[in-house]
Amino acid sequence: MRHFLLRIExxxxxxxxxxxxxxxxxxxxxxxxxxIGVPLGLIxxxxxxxxxxxxxxxxxxxxxxxxxxIVLPLWKGAHHxxxxxxxFRGAERDVVVAPILYxxxxxxxxxxxxxxxxx
Amino acid sequence: MxxxxxxxxxxRFDPDKDEVPKTQEYEIPVHEDWKVLDAINFxxxxxxxxxxxxxxxxxxVCGSCGMMxxxxxxLTCKTRLSDYGDRVIVEPLANFPVIRDLVSELDxxxxxxxxxKPWVIRAKEEAGAVSASNPPKSSKGTxxxxxxxxxxxxxxxxxxxxxxxxxxxxxVANEPEFLGPAAIALGHRYNLDSRDQGLDERNEVFRGEGxxxxxxxxxxxxEVCPKNVDPAAAVNQAKFGAVIDWATSLVLPRPGASKxxxx
Ligand code: FES
Numbered sequence: 001m002r003h004f005l006l007r008i009e010x011x012x013x014x015x016x017x018x019x020x021x022x023x024x025x026x027x028x029x030x031x032x033x034x035x036i037g038v039p040l041g042l043i044x045x046x047x048x049x050x051x052x053x054x055x056x057x058x059x060x061x062x063x064x065x066x067x068x069x070i071v072l073p074l075w076k077g078a079h080h081x082x083x084x085x086x087x088f089r090g091a092e093r094d095v096v097v098a099p100i101l102y103x104x105x106x107x108x109x110x111x112x113x114x115x116x117x118x119x
Numbered sequence: 120m121x122x123x124x125x126x127x128x129x130x131r132f133d134p135d136k137d138e139v140p141k142t143q144e145y146e147i148p149v150h151e152d153w154k155v156l157d158a159i160n161f162x163x164x165x166x167x168x169x170x171x172x173x174x175x176x177x178x179x180v181c182g183s184c185g186m187m188x189x190x191x192x193x194l195t196c197k198t199r200l201s202d203y204g205d206r207v208i209v210e211p212l213a214n215f216p217v218i219r220d221l222v223s224e225l226d227x228x229x230x231x232x233x234x235x236k237p238w239v240i241r242a243k244e245e246a247g248a249v250s251a252s253n254p255p256k257s258s259k260g261t262x263x264x265x266x267x268x269x270x271x272x273x274x275x276x277x278x279x280x281x282x283x284x285x286x287x288x289x290x291v292a293n294e295p296e297f298l299g300p301a302a303i304a305l306g307h308r309y310n311l312d313s314r315d316q317g318l319d320e321r322n323e324v325f326r327g328e329g330x331x332x333x334x335x336x337x338x339x340x341x342e343v344c345p346k347n348v349d350p351a352a353a354v355n356q357a358k359f360g361a362v363i364d365w366a367t368s369l370v371l372p373r374p375g376a377s378k379x380x381x382x
Contacts, residue, residue: 002328009332010365013358083335091294 001095012079012102018068019076026065027073058119066119070112078105125149125200127158128208129170132217140217142208143167149200156184156195159209159221172221179345182279185212185286186221192286194345212286214295228282231298235306235324240317262314272311275304275353277346284340284350296329300340300350303331307353310360322364331357 037043046052056062078101085097124146132140145162153161156174163170174184179197186195187210189203200207215223239262284300285291291299306321325331334354341351 006326006328006332010358010362013332014362087289087293087335089293 001099005095005098012075015072015075016079019072019074019079021072022068023073023076026069030069054119057116063116063119067113067116070116071109074105074108074112075102078102122148122150124205125158125203126206127162128206129159129162129221130210130217131170131220132211134219140211151201153200154196155186155188155193155198155200155203155207155209158200158207159195170221171219180279182281185281185283186210187213187286192283192343194281194283197345212282214286214288214291215282223282225282227295228285228299228302231302232280232305234298235302235309236317236321237305237309239309239312239315240320241314242316264313268313271313272308275308275311275348275350278304278348278350279346281345283343283345287339287343289337289339290333290335294329294333297333298324298330300334300354301348303334303357304348304350304353307357307360310357318360322361325357325361326364331361334358 033043034048038045038048057066082094082098082101086094090097126144126146128142128144130140131137131143145166147158147161147166149158149161154177156177159170159172160174163172172184172186174196175181176183177196179194182194184195185192187193187208188195188198189208190210192212195209209221211217211221211223215225215228218224278301280301282301288297288300290297303325306324309315310318310321331354334351336351336355338351340354341349344350
């Protein structure tokens with residue numbers, strides 16, 4: 001397992017790095033618009049009416065953006081939590097913690113991609 | 120010249136007598152233009168000759184005078200005393216075993232340096248076809264390098280091995296085997312060198328446990344570096360190099376053990 005984790009590090013780091021970018025920029029904007037702007041009436045709810053949102057989310061670019069928005073931050077979170085665990089003197093338990101976290105990220109990513117594909 | 124008094128709290132440790140390090144206080148007159156090292160030298164020369172500490176050049180070149188000053192890793196010959204209050208705490212560099220007083224043990228660090236093969240590696244020492252990876256030799260038998268090629272790695276070659284970055288690094292504190300900022304920056308410096316052909320050999324090292332990906336990018340190394348080497352940038356560029364290495368390994372077989380390399 002140690003060896004396997006070591007081998008996939010570059011891939012995970014790549015997902016983590018992109019997730020960091022997406023997580024801090026796109027996702028923040030997303031939450032601002034959908035989570036705060038619309039409920040507070042700062043943004044006209046009609047702008048996000050079902051038909052418009054569906055049209056936006058279900059074309060190919062919309063799907064790609066949604067998939068990235070769901071998948072990449074998951075890996076960023078998993079990788080951050082893993083390093084948090086290591087930083088709290090968890091180098092020993094890492095062989096257990098890392099597969100669990102990356103496992104969750106994998107399953108959730110698949111579910112996310114599936115959901116986006118079925119839009 | 121104006122004079123004032125400051126108290127120095129200095130770590131004392133005699134491996135023959137002490138179980139754990141203790142501290143000793145010295146109150147001395149200081150000049151306002153002194154560096155921290157000047158004060159420690161004054162104490163050793165005039166007050167207590169039993170103090171052990173390392174220093175040599177007094178001009179931030181040799182890298183031997185690194186100590187913790189008020190808890191922060193500093194080159195003491197470059198650190199102005201006037202930046203501190205009346206009490207200055209001086210300890211040996213964190214994250215290293217202590218030999219005596221302010222002197223720390225560097226053997227493990229030297230091994231890490233050697234691990235990244237810090238020399239120009241040539242696949243073969245022949246002057247074959249001239250290409251980007253095999254730059255022309257001049258008539259004097261040296262490798263020609265343009266100013267632009269030098270600029271690629273120059274910053275990473277300015278390290279003076281003072282080890283402040285190891286004392287500052289939270290990953291080193293947690294995981295003493297971690298290859299660490301200066302060693303990775305050194306390996307990266309050779310990877311960026313146009314004369315070098317040892318990328319595969321060093322990527323082999325960087326793929327191992329406790330190397331580039333152990334870094335959690337706390338950036339403390341670059342914060343404390345007295346020479347602005349920016350080791351954190353080197354480590355993260357090396358991570359990206361490892362990603363490229365991984366991606367190419369999917370399409371191209373790795374050169375593997377067949378590479379003996381010119382040592
Ligand atoms: S004495 Fe040489 S770097 Fe400080």
